[in-house]
Amino acid sequence: MHKTSARLLALLSLLQTPRDWSGDDLAERLGITSRTVRRDIDRLRELDYPIKTLKGPAGGYRLEAGTRLPPMLFDDGQAVALAVALQTAAAGTTVAEDAGRALATLRQVMPPRLRHRIDLLHLTAVQPPATAGDAHPVDAQILTDLSRALHAREELRFDYAPGPGASAGDVRRAQPHHLVTWRHRWYLVAWDLHREDWRTFRVDRIRPRTPTGPRFTPRDLPGGSVSAFITSRFRGNDGTTTDWPCRGEVVLRLPAADVAPFAQDGIVKELGPRHCRLLLGSWSWIGLAAAIGRFDTDVEVIGPPQLSIAFGELADRYARAARTASP
Structure with a gap:
């Protein structure tokens, strides 16, 4: 029984690699017969892993997305990277509590050698103290809404709250390009349709409106990369050079x-x-x-x-x- 369980875990680890596997390839990698591969595939399906059978001369298998998140396997490097990301990536958003719970779950099932490595890499993402006029942390749902518009390449309409000292916000129309973080804040890089220029919008001041606008063809970002553009803008340049003015x-x-x-x-x-x-x-x-x-x-x-x-x-x-x- 232990041998079968270990073989199923090894098979699952291979299937999680983003590629198509033929039955012969899996049998060779695991040192078993093609018939045993088919039986193990059926066992994984009984455990709700969505494994698709591919048609063709050689046939094959692919692990696809299902209706719920199945158990997953990570190698040592992936587990450490995931733990570090959970400690730092959620800073400034409302998902920080969920990230903490996910990290606790991950640590609980780690073998002692990995748990020790994670404890040595214990990090704390420190947020700068709030100042007058600062908005609340970024809502995870707003990040999701903006990401959906980015992926669909749809124009955004949103209310943009004013910064400190301003009297009122306004409604903006923009073509979203990227979501970025800069010094513990989230920003939306977008082409502002009213001002006909590139802008960076504080995400904690954005309230998306529905429905979104028409689809658009993305423009080329000045500077050649998001990193270069953001660095340039926050140094007071036009986005084409990262040097200080x-x-x-x-x-x-x-x-x-x-x-x-x-x-x-x-x-x-x-x-x-x-x-x-x-x-x-x-x-x-x-x-x-x-x-x-x-x-x-x-x-x-x-x-x-x-x-x-x-x-x-x-x-x-x-x-x-x-x-x-x-x-």
């Missing part, structure tokens, strides 16, 4: 080891025990000057001239603020 170089009177942890994607070069050179980018020259000003030390501007001008404008602004401050 403004980049400057300065010398700071601080050890390189003290600057590097706070330089984000900047480049830090050690010049001496108490000096380093910093190459940093930002979406504006004022923003770049303010970012460099966070380092509590003297600053020597290497270039370009726009950065020096920005430091001057910022100094005037701070001086006016100091003069008008309440006692």
Whole structure:
């Protein structure tokens, strides 16, 4: 009996590979006869695994989607990857509780060697603290609705809630392109039909309307990839380049080891025990000057001239603020 059970599990593991299997191939891989393969296929069907018999000279079998989720097998690498994904991928959505329960179920049936690996890889996806005007976490049903429109290539109509400080939302029409996450938030990348341009919409502010619009032919996304486009947009560019619009170089009177942890994607070069050179980018020259000003030390501007001008404008602004401050 144990031998039959082990053989059924091995057969199921092969059938879960996304391909068609002939009876002879399965018999050869399992070291059994084609007749035994047919009997084992029937046993799996009795357990509600939807296995389709393929017609043709050689015949064959394929595991298809059924009406409910059957038990599945994972190798060691798949199990570890699934556990890590369950700990991190649900961040910022209402499915986090379901992901936690799924992880607990997976861990319960793992052999000790895998459970130990999962415990060593225990991760916590930390959400940034909520700020005034922030919406609630993304609803899983909204993600599903947006994904369905993406797959069907149908235009979306949705109410878009305003951000902090705005007075009212509006109704938008867009051709969805991708769902992405960026710094713990979900965004919809879409072609805005009203503004005739690419936009990124916060998913937690979207409320889809029904029915969806007509089907459309997808446009080519600027930048060549979703990653490049999103990186470019959040750096203040048009989506075609991932570089910062403004980049400057300065010398700071601080050890390189003290600057590097706070330089984000900047480049830090050690010049001496108490000096380093910093190459940093930002979406504006004022923003770049303010970012460099966070380092509590003297600053020597290497270039370009726009950065020096920005430091001057910022100094005037701070001086006016100091003069008008309440006692």
